[in-house]
Amino acid sequence: MSSHHVPSIRMYVSVFGALLILTAITVFAAGVEMGALNTPVALAIAVTKGTLVVLFFMGVRWNTPLTKTVAISGFIWILILFAMGMNDYLTRGWLGVAGR
Amino acid sequence: MKEAAVQQEPSYLEAPYGLASWLLTKDHKRIAILYLISITIFFAIGGTFAAMLRAELVTPQGDLLTADLYNKVFTLHGVVMIFFFLIPSIPATLGNFFMPIMIGAKDLAFPRINLLSWYIYVLGAALTLTVVMLGGVDTGWTFYAPYSSIASNTNVTLAAVGVFITGFSSILTGFNFIVTVHRMRAPGMTWFRLPLFVWANYATSLVMILGTPVVAITILMVAAERALHLGIFDPRIGGDPVLFQHLFWFYSHPAVYIMILPGMGVISEMVANVSRKQIFGYSFVAFSSLAIAVIGFLVWGHHMFVTGQSIYAGLVFSIITMLVAVPSAVKTFNWTATMYKGSISWDSPLFWVLGFMGLFLIGGLTGLFLGTMGLDVHLHDTYFVVAHFHYIMVGGGVMAFLGGLHFYWPKMTGRMYNETLAKIASMLVFFGFNLTFFPQFILGYMGMPRRYHGYPPEFQVLNVMSTGGAMVLGVGYTLILLYLLYSIIKGPKAPMNPWGATGLEWKIQSPPITHNFHETPVVTEDAYDYIHAPAPQRGGEE
């Protein structure tokens, strides 16, 4: 079965290395003034790091499609919460009537 | 005959005996019974609170209970009924008992976690009862900040922790069900052969695992505001109380579907059985459950049209709310069509089905009034809302729960109850319910706000009607409790398949053995194959 796949130590160490490098980059990038871009960059790096952990350390890469679906659905649901919630906060004041 | 040999085996109720064997059981059926006993106790407690509320509202002056006591009673009525009765009602009892059997499994995927969920429930329940002893809590079941976090001086923190803990019992049930449906189906039990009750419970479980954690953290934030002086919703330090409502309703609106979806599943089983016919539009009914569960997550803002939420957010929430009405309508039409050209059996299950359909219809349709933005301005937080959600959750949810309980009682206990009494009770509940809650629609449109301890005198007549109905309702519920308890002691032995129903659960002995099946069943037919269904067995009396 596919989930019995045993990756090499080398692969684990290289993922670890990549995570260290990305951590360094995120610290460095935060020190650079990029205006509105700072947060997206930080998030993009964090998402990349998270994805590396999920795919390799947690072995989703070798897992069943169902597990992949479950892993992605958690992410999608949290986005639903954010999107529908911010839908309120970002449109407040559009009408020009206080509290509407 | 093979069946005679089967009856020799001791059932799950008999082997082994003793209190410890129940309290440490890993058998999903016994855990279902433990849940059934607990939720019955809480239904009685919540019902007592309801009776106090209705008694208070007979007169406009508010002279029976003090305002403080009234506020605590309606809060506890809501907390107990929602978190300790309605949410676990069908999933943790009928679902726990029958879902594994229906898919041909020996147990849920994680039996120990199933037991753990019951203990967590009991722990949460114990905390909540402690709150009652210590003088109660008065925030309403909604725990709205900042009233709950900075103004109320009742036991909010403890109640919040109680609800937080109970949430985990619900999460564990949901996650157990999902894994079970995915991984434990018997050979040949494909997704489209699953009984609709399983589909409904699966959809419910999705809501449980995706929604419950959000309300858990929200309630925890309120508790932290009170206990640790953190401030997240506190307007004095710049917090936004409306954020609480967003987070709260992200769960609590889908929670309504936790309460009604399993009921729809039960009714799907029962409609097919009383009609002795394949369910009309199986895949539409199945997918409408999933659609309700998923779309149900996108509509929470319709609780907040007048709370200072942006009008544009309101628009989005309103249109999706209108969309979610469609799958519910589809289900209702499919049930109706199932009865067409059936061979309707006038046994007691029919009465519950008809009762459910009537009440759910009104409950669902009145939701349209509230989802329409311009109209919700007037109706928001009035008795119209109270009537609407009682029609859905009590009219729909409890009627389906009771119907399911009657339908499956012979299988669960191995005993038959008195059919005539069951028919009388179902009608008492139906008419009592309508008398209680229909006047509240009128009260609501006239403008009577909810959670009012006293009210202007012109609302009195309708309130008295409502209280009268509540008494009939109370008699109906008590009657059910009495004859079901009586049936356990003196009821005739139930045959294997008293309703002549299809499904794996009706092919095993009543009550089932501990591991459900002697051999792993192999499924070769679709659900609801009533053309080849056996006739009801009525010779069970001894």
Add this chain to the structure above:
Amino acid sequence: MSSSLPLFPVSASTVANDVDMLFFFILAVSAFFAVLVSVLILVFTFKFRGKNPGDAGADIHGSLTLELIWTGIPFILAMIMFVWGAQLFFTLAKPPADAMDIFVVGKQWMWKVQHPEGVREINELHVPINRPVRLTLGSEDVIHDFFIPAFRVKMDVVPGRLTTMWFTATTVGEYHIFCGQYCGTKHSGMIGTVVAMLPEDYEAWLAGGRSTGSAVQNGERLFTELSCVTCHKKDATGRGPWLGGVFGSEVLLSDGRKVMADENYLRESIMTPQAKIVAGFQPIMPTFQGLVSEENLLQLIAYVKTLQPADPAPAPVKK
């Protein structure tokens, strides 16, 4: 209401009839479907009653056509309701420009009302008929909700921000004010009366009331007392922006965002000045959280709204 058993609320505002129309439309649709389904299931129950217990029903599995029909029709009806309801909601949300301003502050458990001319009342709201009235609502403690069933309007009163509602009364009379959002022990006692009067009666009532100075006058006094004037100067020499003409305009902030300056923007700028810094100014203003009450705040806002732009050309902050 003379009847001892009223079943329908009185309608006493311009929007009340619109709301009722929508109500009756949905009621008609609902009644149709309720009757349709109920009659069908009862007819089926009797007509198709099984002769023998074991008989099976007809072998029908479903019909795609029917499914599409009964998915489509509810969908269309639901969309009609949505559009109608949304239009009505916009009407209810946006006050007419010529509305008179009345301030309402909710606190546990009373309503404090302040008329523009300075007359105050508690748990009563006197309004003239046939004139749009715009209520600006604030709360001193928890969430309340200002609800007038006869006018079919309601709005939550949220601490930490201001909300708005409006109505035009059409019929002289006295109507209930309820608190709609649960707010504690005496929630059901947080009620009051709207007195809708002929305009001339309203003027007479105002004249008879004890005024403590108009809202704008009080606001101007506070503006000086709280030393707002030392920084917000008209001649652009102050450390803060001149506030004339800001209300209702779009303000450019130092981080590049643009915001609409409504009452909540002004409120936030007083209570949380650092949250939104006007472009070209330093974040040096202290907070007035805890120093001004909600009522004072509403007076300050009323005053700021009356200020005129510094010169005929649009001020730099105005877009």
Add this chain to the structure above:
Amino acid sequence: MSQTVSTTKTHPKLQPHFYSMEQQLEASTLGMWVFLVTEVMFFGGLFMAYIVYRNMYPHAWVEASAELNWRLGGLNTLVLIGSSLTMALSVRAAMLGQKKGQLINLSLTILLGCVFLVVKFFEYKAKFEHHLVPGPDFNPALEQGMQIFFSLYFMMTGIHAAHMIIGIVMMTIILVMAAKDSFNAEYYTPVEVAGLYWHFVDIVWIFLFPLLYLLGRHGA
């Protein structure tokens, strides 16, 4: 579904309601993943609050973030990533039935987890000393909105730390089980499942670090 009804030989660790070891492992892993989705939503509520208030008080959040020690936060990030590596290696060792590798890597994981908590403890201590803990003791001179930042900071990192403690307890149990030869190449479900949990807690920190600690490094 690809399960077979007939099980050729029954493993002692096979629970009676499963058909095969494979079904048991699949069910447990899926279970853990579903549980992790729940955890995502649990933290999701906090992140929602984070987004709302950061958007509401951008300036105050930069100021407040600058009060945090990003070097300690960064150190903790490295510690947690390292613990994830050792965790992954111990699962690998379990798959291959290598007892020694399991014990070493599990011990390292526990050790790194403890290091994280110790660092966290010193960070919290500094906050108390600087009157940055929300409540009556909070420095009143600070800008509106900063108190909410610190409320969320304590809520988020506190709940994360609670998860770490649960994880460390879990790993200790697993370590004892491993020392008692409970696992082999056919049965290592608990190690695998606990590992998933540990990695998830790591991922949460990967997001918390830039969102809480690094805001103050620019624009202030």
